[in-house]
Amino acid sequence: MSALTWISVGSLAAWVWLLLGRGFFWRTDVRLPERTPPARWPSVAIVVPARDEAEVLPASLPSLLAQDYPGRAEIFLVDDGSTDGTGELARALAAARGGLPLTVDSPGEPGPGWTGKLWAVRHGMALARSRTDAEYLLLTDADIAHAPDSLRELVAAAHSGGLDLVSQMARLRVAAFWERLIVPAFVYFFAQLFPFRWVNRPRARTAAAAGGCVLLRTEAARRAGVPDAIRQAVIDDVSLARAVQRSGGRIWLGLADRVDSVRPYEGLGGLWRMVSRSAYAQLRHHPLVLAGTVVGLAVVYLAPPVAVVAGALTGETVPLVVGAAAWAVMTGTYVPMLRYYRRPLWSAPLLPFTAALYTLMTLDSAVQHYRGRGAAWKGRTYARPEAAP
Structure with missing residues (x-):
């Protein structure tokens, strides 16, 4: 032959x-598992790292402010050195829309060995600890819009399944030509690398999460030592899931029905x-x-x-x-x-x-990478980024 x-x-x-x-991996029916409301709704701190997100914040932050959650919830938006007025816009949106309490703060430049996003997450988690006794942390990106019942459904799923980490792959935008061509394949390839059914099995060896929407039990974060244990991670969501899993935590990953990314990618370059x-x-x-x-x-x-x-x-x-x-x-x-x-x-x-x-x-x-530019994103370059600690 x-x-x-x-x-x-x-x-x-x-x-x-x-x-x-x-x-x-090719099936798309892995959605939030069966869930029943807890007798007592635990408190939640919502941590939103944001760097130059003024373009998308009007479409995403109001969805968090409007969460219909029966328990106590508070939002901590961490303005990571923005130059476009992200922090001021967040405060203005909260003042105009009302809803959940919002705190906006800035952590300063990342410490040695830290990626910018994880440095912001660390600061947001520290703020949450100092202000609340939250039992859960919702780590969500600034470009993610949530349905009004998103937080309630995530907490119910974690409580019902005894899960330490529940993550949903947000539905990305597919409006422009290149988005329609590339975005579905991006999620397809991700599922091929990390089959959701394998991730969700008890005592699984495969670990992954989707960084745009991660509900994390506070005790599991403490036990896993995150985010400090993964401070160099460029692929921070997968590293987070691995850290939680290795510390004995149960994790779950699936596709979202009403959690959407509003970030536009009009051209191929982005x-x-x-x-x-x-x-x-x-x-x-x-x-x-x-x-x-x-x-x-x-x-x-x-x-x-x-x-x-x-x-x-x-x-x-x-x-x-x-x-x-x-x-x-x-x-x-x-x-x-x-x-x-x-x-x-x-x-x-x-x-x-x-x-x-x-x-x-x-x-x-x-x-x-070999030119020394590494993972460049929003004005920061990590010359030798690490995939995991």
Whole structure:
């Protein structure tokens, strides 16, 4: 058999394994588990790290202020050195809208060895400890809008399941062209790396969370030593979940129904930076892992359409048929995510093109790392970021 035939057979075998042996990662029915309201609603501190978020805050902060929560809840927005008036805008929104109490404070520049977001989270958690005796912490990004019952449902799920960490992958915006092409694949690839069903099993070895919406039991945070134990983490949500899990905590991760990101990515550049800033960190900054990842992406995602086209041009039937079968399985696994994002299903066969873009983003992430630029985000650059402590 030709090399193309062998590669197409390998790709089909990989897709059969991904379809059946990777925790059914492609399914999108992992939502908040069954829950019953607690007899006594625990107190919650909502910590919102915010750096230059004036553009999105009017669409997100009012949703937190308006939370319909039966217990005590208070918001701590940490203005992380913003230059666009984020803190002042937050105070004005709270004064105009009312709702939950809001405290706005600033932690100053990050301490040595800290990423900016985790430094802000640390400050917010310290504020919460000094002002409340909150039993839970809701860590949510400044671009996340919550339905009015979001906090209530999260707390009920944690209480009912005895969970120390409950995280929902917010539904990202898919309005612009590049958002529609790249965003559903971003969540699809994340679920492939960290199958939600594997994360949610008792005594699981796979740990992950989605940083935009994390409900964390305060005692579990203390036991895990977070955020101090993960202060260098660029992929802070996954590192947080690992720390909680390793300290004996139960974690849960799923897709959200009414928790949405309102951050716009009108062009390819913003999405590119979002992915590339942490892609090489996910690979532990290891060149061999990078090489293996690129080869794997090529065999799994790019080989099927190449085999189909090459087989059609050369008249080789086997690579054409096998490549088409692999492409069909790939397309089928992507359909549920497109449905979740309410995107037309005809775009599912375009996944290989999107995967090629992600491969280039990963390579660019490595290039920036070796140029000393590391994970650059909102004016800060971490020359040698760490994926985990």
